[in-house]
Amino acid sequence: MPDDSTVTDPAQMIRCLPDPAAPDAPLSPHSLSDDQLLDLYRRMVEIRRLDALAMSLQRQGQLGVWASCLGQEAAQVASAHALAPQDWVFPSYRETAVGVVRGIPFVDLLSQYKGIWLGDYDPHKYRFAMNSIPIATHALHATGLAMAARRAGDDLVAVAYMGDGATSEGDAHEAMNFAAVYGAPVVFFIQNNQWAISVPLHRQTASPTLAARAGALGFRGIRVDGNDAAAVHTVTADALAHARGGSGPVLIEAVTYRIESHTTADDQARYRTEAEVAPWRERDPISRLDRYLSGGGLLTDDVRDGAHQHADSLAAATRDEILARSPGDPTEMFDHVYADERALLEEQRQMLVAEQRAFEESWEDS
């Protein structure tokens, strides 16, 4: 169990895998089996491939926009991997890797970005909440659900994924404070990828770390190398055990980096240089795990090739599925607004139905 010096001293950060950028940084032991490590590797390769697919689909005009998680695969895959099936995830818009690890078919995650529906998977089935675009607002839902589960006596942790920028919102503060006051089993997993669109971390906070927030609210905070899959998994497993055991919330600051632009609608060239990005490419989480596993002889060329082949075929299948997916009857927009029927909406639905009919007839006529 890491000591609290890791919270306030930015130099202090839990690492398990050698970091080329910090060769003499002390390494902590990790708790993963060989199978688990290989599993993480395969998942990360898979995600990177799927993320690349999404990027190309967007370029081809198939998706309206895409927020890549390139470079954050370790933070997302390893933390998600540590979760128990009954745990609940509250994602922002960037946690596609987490969604995939939770078992959501990638096509269902893409669907929203194709504009099919506002969300297109069963949140209860995967215990993965509808992703939340209003920054930090979902952290409160995680706290509330954790308070509820604790009240019900259920063994469950709610994990709220947020970015570094999200920590500036009032809702982030309120979510952490409520969790601390009620001792709710929540893990606030903050992917500190150094940027909030074009705003760098130092304009977001004057504090050297984000993990320190927890201590000030009376709960545990920890900093981990977010590009180190083994460390992320270990620290997350610790945090989940802590929360599960009734000791209250934990904040994890996973230090990583957003390699791509914020989204495909963004252009990072306007606010940062490749010179800043380059060193982080060196720290690529997949190569890092690859080196470690290859060094240990665990990762053979066969395994590596297998991982890539699997990822490629999954991507190919996903591509066909998303291209085939189309929006349903537009009148569905009236179906889910209220549990019961509303006269005003029924009138509007009828208007749309009539318009559709008239449109079709005008087609048949021509």
Next chain:
Amino acid sequence: MPDDSTVTDPAQMIRCLPDPAAPDAPLSPHSLSDDQLLDLYRRMVEIRRLDALAMSLQRQGQLGVWASCLGQEAAQVASAHALAPQDWVFPSYRETAVGVVRGIPFVDLLSQYKGIWLGDYDPHKYRFAMNSIPIATHALHATGLAMAARRAGDDLVAVAYMGDGATSEGDAHEAMNFAAVYGAPVVFFIQNNQWAISVPLHRQTASPTLAARAGALGFRGIRVDGNDAAAVHTVTADALAHARGGSGPVLIEAVTYRIESHTTADDQARYRTEAEVAPWRERDPISRLDRYLSGGGLLTDDVRDGAHQHADSLAAATRDEILARSPGDPTEMFDHVYADERALLEEQRQMLVAEQRAFEESWEDS
């Protein structure tokens, strides 16, 4: 300059005057002259008298409601006393003592509670902002004004007064974070009076101190005995110097106690016992300063009597003034909504004018 151990360890708290409740607590030196100390004493006596006047006026139905600062005189008077004339104060609804020290006639502070107008003093003249009822919202105004002053190169500090409960609001977090990020000269003066209406501190936060918030956001936080006028003055003077010097914001947690009910509309008997309040009466800030000054021979019976006589006559005069004050022409409610004239409001004004005329005529007829 107090060291940072005072921030996280609740036992640690700056004290300058002997505290009967903590006889062996270490005492720090204070920086006040005899005159200053006597000044603080007189002001505190004056405020207590005026507060008592307000309470009785409310009982007599002259005021709609009153929020007493009984027991918090040291925190308010001593901190206000340390301010420079050019500094700006952003109060909540309880900082009447601060307002009086800033030079606002007490009758102008009462006016709002008599329902004359929503505020009834010139905020620019006293550099005392319109008091703010929506909890914590005004902290952002303080930060913004401090950012503005710094930009203009003006030597001033903005002081935001808040309660312990206010620290739970998202706006409190955003105000502190903006201040830290921009290095704005703001002092967040938190009167931790242990209660937010009926909610005790431990249900408001899981942290042993509120001062720790500052460190987590990258700025200085300090804890002071809020019933110790000398300590509050010293710590506030330090904080103002720090902010004035361009070293950024400071958070002061003044540990005190709300002796009265939250307001005259509240009934503390419903949520706390006299047994809890009693020890705090022992720590009364005025008696505490009185003992200290009497011990030193500084406070003679003459001085004490003089202070009380002055307070009594001021109260008597204020009483006459507030009783004499009445609301102006009701159509004034249309005068200050916009800088320019609005047709819709003019129509409504004319309607009210016509109603008034009709009413007067119906009177004359009878």
Next chain:
Amino acid sequence: MSGFTMVEALNRALADELEDDPQVLVFGQDIAALGGVFRVTAGLTERFGDRVFDTPLAESGIVGTAVGMAMYGYRPVVEMQFDAFSYPAFDQIVSHVAKMRNRSRGLISLPLVIRIPYGGGIGSVEHHSESPETYYAHTAGLTVVTPGSPADAYSLLRSSIRSDDPIVFLEPKRRYWQKQEGTLPVTTPDIGTAVVRRPGSTATLICYGPTVDLCLETAQAGTEEGWDLEVVDLRSLNPLDIGTLVASVEKTGRAIVVHEAGSFLGMGAEIAGQLSERAFYSLRAPVLRVTGFDVPYPAARLESFFLPGVDRILDAVARSLAY
């Protein structure tokens, strides 16, 4: 008991729902030990323990955590201490409470109730007398209910807690201590139904929440002018029971909407818009509006000039009859 106040009715409704459904939770600021600043929740924590609890001072936190609890199957009933203090929770209410069901294609419903004491007339300080109904009634996905009588306060709050849709429940604070004959429990028409409180033929007074009693009083006063005014209590603002309003106007030919909120984009605007469309040939005069002025709510000693009163409503009736 014979006779009950609105506060008693609300308290009893909460108690009965807490009793009947273990999933119901009640929380907010000062609602446990204190029993709420208006005593609406008095005695509930003594009786139901930690199912009725106080929260830290953060409205977005209250509503946001309620969303998470509702997702888990609880039925939270949260209190915003006063009308203006629901504004810090506005983002949670509009971006999540109102949209979660739709976003999730119906897979997540949020059975939660947001109780808000609203309106003026009690001589309060600033921010304690707001009428925020337009903000919520305009928001697709929200249902906005407001009782005008103790009986409705009881019955509508129970229905609201049982509804699978999120409900903004607006309580006319100046009617909190109004007493009504009879005994609890009572059942009144369900959410979405307006009720004719007083049948009449001269013109229709349309009101809700705090203005219901005012309009009944006005109708009484109107008899001296020889007027027989019909009074319709909306009871729910969204959905709006336009059918009942149209039926009334087809009978009277005239309508005056009365509310404390400002006229500009107030409920009177929507009602005037719908009536002028759905009762075009029946209206013998335009739908008139008697509302709070379009200025911030004034200081206590001026509120009587700001608020709609009997004379102002009677003047409007006269203007309507002049067409």
Next chain:
Amino acid sequence: MSGFTMVEALNRALADELEDDPQVLVFGQDIAALGGVFRVTAGLTERFGDRVFDTPLAESGIVGTAVGMAMYGYRPVVEMQFDAFSYPAFDQIVSHVAKMRNRSRGLISLPLVIRIPYGGGIGSVEHHSESPETYYAHTAGLTVVTPGSPADAYSLLRSSIRSDDPIVFLEPKRRYWQKQEGTLPVTTPDIGTAVVRRPGSTATLICYGPTVDLCLETAQAGTEEGWDLEVVDLRSLNPLDIGTLVASVEKTGRAIVVHEAGSFLGMGAEIAGQLSERAFYSLRAPVLRVTGFDVPYPAARLESFFLPGVDRILDAVARSLAY
């Protein structure tokens, strides 16, 4: 330059005000180095240095600090990145921005502008296509302005920055790239004036922001039906230039209000309410409304069914003429 887009017009308006008045400050999320997600502030920080700066990710913080800066004499122009992201600042806007002048008896004015890109039609994800005008236009103390053309974008933004009243400036994001002939600077009628964009006699189409071009297009299409439609662009929603609307309706006898916001308590409600009162004898048909449906803004591939379109407006004209 010959011809300019709305984004260029807004950018130039900001630059010209920054140039003319040293008290003007521009800040928000991603508005400095990036130049805003829509490039409205592109190049400004290069030219005006730290008078144009990025903030932490907190809307309440942005508006709340702007209040403090305005109190100190600056003229802040803040950007909310998208419509729905103004909601976290709702409490600051409604409780302070709108009320400070009145609360202080006119002693504190807040000359600040809150820029909000709003509306749909750009195939965006959830929360990026909201039409929040009712929330702000209903709030006493706020002025709500929205340009329908590049020229108005320039002139109205400059007037807004020079106004001593706080202004919510709504920018129709789907018209950002719309080009108009001519050169900047231009001066158009001031805030509070509606403009007849196309004179006509058959009926009046009332629109603003994103629906202005739509209504002009509709009027064009209407000629094929032999209709001569008048198009009035509101330009400011509060104050509402009802005089211009009444004059138009006295001529045409018919009005259709067109906006993207839902109909329930949308601007169309207020306009219908006021016209039915102020032009009672001129209206030959009820004021009809063609608006977004009263549902949450739908996913991108469904928005074309949700948004008012030419055919839906022409149908309304036909319905109006059928009276």
